[in-house]
Amino acid sequence: MKKHRLTLLALTALLMIASLQLEGASQINIQVEVNPDTVSPGGTANVTTRIYGSVQQGAKAILKIELLRGGVVKWSESRAVVIQPLEWSTYYAAIAIDSDEEPGFLTIRVALSFEGTTIAKEVAVGVVPSLTHVTSLALRLADLDERLDKLVMVNPDDSRVKEIKVKRYKIAEEFGELVRLVVERTNPKKASQLYQNITDALKELNSIVSELWNLQIVVWSVSSELDSSLRMPQGISLEFWYKLITASIWVVILLILLFPLYSTGYLSLTYYLSSEMEESGKFLEEAKERALKILRRAYDQMNDVADLKSMIMVALAGGLATIGLMSDNLAAIIGSMLLSPLMGAIVSGAVGLALVDVREEKRSGLDLFYTGLKIGIQGILLVVIISWFTAFLARSYVPLQMTKELAARGSPNLVDLFIALAAGFAGSLAMMHEKAKAALVGSAIAIALIPPAATVGVAIAMLNPSLLVGSATLTTVNVIALIAAGYLSAKLYAIFPVIEKVFQGLQESLAEISSKTSKTTAEKVLATIGSIIISSIWFLSIWLRVAIGLLGGLSIAQALKSMARRVTFLLLPLLLAWVIGAVVSTNISAYISAVHGGLVSLFDYMSPLTLFFRDFLTADVLLTLALIATAILVRLTLSEGAKARSSGDKGPKVRVAIYSLLLWLVSGYVLGIHKFPHVSAAYSILLFSVILVYSSQFLWARRKKIALYGFIVFTFLTLMIHSAAAFESVRAAETLRTENVVKIVRGVVASYAGVMPEDVNVTLSISADKWVLHAKVYISESRFREGVIMTPSVVKAAEETLREALGVDIELIVEYAIVP
Structure with a gap:
């Protein structure tokens, strides 16, 4: 019995000793301070670690200090330390921040390992961004915006694209605040936090964009840019092409007058x-x-x-x-x-x-x-x-x-x-x-x-x-x-x-007529009018005699018909360029695109029949299949076109028509013409014109002349398209003057920016479906340091006000100019 009691007492003593040891370990306290709490790249963060614990005299432990970013250790140091019982022990460490360290927040982790137990504390230290870092970040945002713009152009209604735009809008607000803090060199901790937030958001958005990115986006974005360059406001477009065709009458007159010179x-x-x-x-x-x-x-x-x-x-x-x-x-x-x-x-x-x-x-x-x-x-x-x-x-x-x-x-x-x-x-x-x-x-x-x-x-x-x-x-x-x-x-x-x-001879005749008339004012006027009429009749008679003589003694009717053919031949490139330009740049192109869009919609409607292949038929796969089908149809069309040209039979011509239609549908999907009407019209005209020339014996025999003619038509068409853009700019400037738009825009922007109207400069450009107003706000440097005057949300509010005031869709772009 006594032996059992001694054993029990021994076990109790052991448990008490173990308990005291655990209690001593649990009572160890660590305090970590970093000075300064924000550093510039290439600077030094001084870490002060204080340790206190109820331990035995001369207790030894391992103190480990680490510098981490995103869980990755960038620097570490370990040392053996002695913990004094019931006393504070202080240890110092200097951490050198790399000169190329990206701004944001780093984590300093201090861990104390003592008798199998580890106690850790973490402290954040901010790496302050400079203007160089902000510039680099702006370039990264520009790269994102370039890809995002292409996504928006191709899939503007995609929910994920809209989500990206919302997040990009938030980044814009934070970036504006970051620029102000860096320029003013105030609140470096907040600047580090903003930089970190923007960087993390940028990585997230790039990841989402990469998931959405595919070959189809690349190809269709090119079509979208081309479509935008061909698009004009409907009213302005019709006005321009009407004025151009009426002005062409003078070209016809000039060609007729110069007929003897070039014939x-x-x-x-x-x-x-x-x-x-x-x-x-x-x-x-x-x-x-x-x-x-x-x-x-x-x-x-x-x-x-x-x-x-x-x-x-x-x-x-x-x-x-x-x-x-x-x-x-x-x-x-x-x-x-x-x-x-x-x-x-x-x-x-x-x-x-x-x-x-x-x-x-x-x-x-x-x-x-x-x-x-x-x-x-x-x-x-x-x-x-x-x-x-x-x-x-x-x-x-x-x-x-x-x-x-x-x-x-x-x-x-x-x-x-x-x-x-x-x-x-x-x-x-x-x-x-x-x-x-x-x-x-x-x-x-x-x-x-x-x-x-x-x-x-x-x-x-x-x-x-x-x-x-x-x-x-x-x-x-x-x-x-x-x-x-x-x-x-x-x-x-x-x-x-x-x-x-x-x-x-004409001058001598007119002088003789003038010498025979009286010198009163009325007679002089009548003589002048008569001279003009006589000169015109004389010139017309000379012109007719020369023209008819040049045409080989034909009758007047035959001569005029022959002359009309020659003038038409010279005028035709201008007329063809006008017709193509009018079709491509106006809403007429939408009817061509609608046919293709209807067939694409039909495919979407039939998609439940292909549910088994839904996961397989990604955008890249569809585009690849369309490219393969395009290559096959090009070969078939060329083969049947050659047969139709050589034999003239109806069968090959019918097959050329069928293959041409299928080629238009498949290759049109590659270019995305069901989404871009102006590209649809231009591509359709080009494709069917080439096929027509290739499959026609009459036209193929004249292919070199047709190619030269087509080049001239393209040259005139390019001139007309650029002229339409210039006409649009002139019309925009006229709108600014006549409709008092400048005064309204200046007043609204000045009110939202908190400046006087004379401190706002406005320019206007007109896109296909809205007005783009560029407002430059002139402010002093001291005013700029007070904070961003118009945040993106304020600009949006000003846009809404201008829409109501002007009655048209508005896109407002505001930029600031700092003046002394």
Whole structure:
């Protein structure tokens, strides 16, 4: 019994000792302080650890200090420590923050391991962002916005896309506050927290965007951008195309008046003009002499341009123009214009085209035309290559960006065509008259070929399709204008003596009539009116005699019919471009897209039948299948088109029609034309036109002429589309003036921003379905430091107010300018 009691007492003592040891361990207390609580990258965080515990004398423990971000250890230190019983022990550690550490919050974890037990404390330390970090974060947000914009363009109604937009809106508010704190260098802890929040949200949004991203988004976003560039407000679009077709009447009149100039050679024209005059042979000889004179001068000009020295000058001009375009240096651009001899080569070729029936020894006008055109094209290609190479090298050192000079040559319009024609006439006449060197310099600047050709090369280096198409169009327009102006100028120069003689006869007749009338005011007015009428009748009679004579003695009805065919042939590219432009840019295109959209909707309606494949038929799979089907249908269409062209049977033609429709449906899905009506119209016209030419024997035999014709139509179409955009800007400026929009917008924005109306500047642009108002608010630096004046939510509220005030859909964009 006594033995059992001793055993029980021993066990009790052991339990008490163990209990005391556990109690001592549990009473250990750790206090951790970090000074400062926020540090800059490259700074030092000083950690102070204080330990207190009821332990035995000389108790040993392991103190471990770690620096973590997101659970990942970035720095650690362990040391053995001795805990004094019932006393505070203090230990210090200095943690160096990496200079490239991303702003936000780091975790300092202090752990004490004692007799198998670990006690830990965690403290957060903020890494303060700088303006460099904010800039880097802004670029990351810009990358997200670029991808998000494409998602919104393709799937604006997707719930996940809307969720991303809401979160992006919140990031915008926090980013504005972050910028203010960093600029003012106040509240670094909050700045660190905001940076951390934005970074975490950015990672989350990028993850969601990556889940939604697919090949379909990439392809359809390109179609969406193209569709936006072709879209115009309905009222403005109809007004523009109406004004353009009415203005085309003057083009018809001009083509009719100039009919004798472009319908025959200079000798035939001289013969019919001088047929009723005495000494008509004299005029013919003089016309021949003048033609030979300008032909020799054109050949001399060509020889000066065709040597190696001139090509070196062209290359230098191309490099100089490229540097000027990329740096917005107008002096360098003008210098490149004056260095280049390309204008002389093309004008010389145009002179040869006008004098194709002139030959001197082994030289002929036709040879001159082909040589001049060849040298001109070679020079332009050389400039494109030089500019691409220069821009490509520059891209390795500095980022290429759109400058004002590049943008000016990337959006040509009909005004550029008229400028090119006027300058081309001036330059052509200057080259034909040796004394007119000043006019040659001025026209070389006005119709320069080097800058737009250099812009083509820069656009290729920048991978900018819009700039490429615009600059290539401007280059083509300038070449066409030079050829047309040089052609007409050479004709007029050759037949000038007979024209001068004809008008001298008219002046003598009018002077005789005027001398026989009285000198009262009324009689002078009547005499003037009579002179105008007589002159008009005289000119019409001369024109009719020449035109009918040139048409080979046909009757008046036959002559007019033949003339109408020739004028229509010249006018048709302009009319086709007008029709295509009107269809593509107006709501007519929606009907074409609706057909395709209906078939896509039918597929969606039938989707329950393919539930088994629903998980398999992702967007990428559907697009891949559509691409495979497109390739198969292209092959079938080409095969049947060749059969229809060779045999002319009805069967192949029917199959071509069926395959063409299927090809339109499948390839249209690849481009997303059921979502983008303007792209739908443009693509449909192009596709069916190509198939029609390929499957028709009559059209296929003339494919080279049709290709050239199509290129001219595309050039005019590009000019018209850019002209429509310019017309839209003019109409927007007129709207600002006439409807007092500026006063209303200034007042509303000033009220919400807390400034005076005179501190707000407003510009307006009109998109397809809304007005885009750009408001610049001028504020002082002290006012800016007080906080963000208009947060995104305030801007939205101002938008709603403007919608009610103006009665149209509004998008308000506000930016701030700090003034002293």
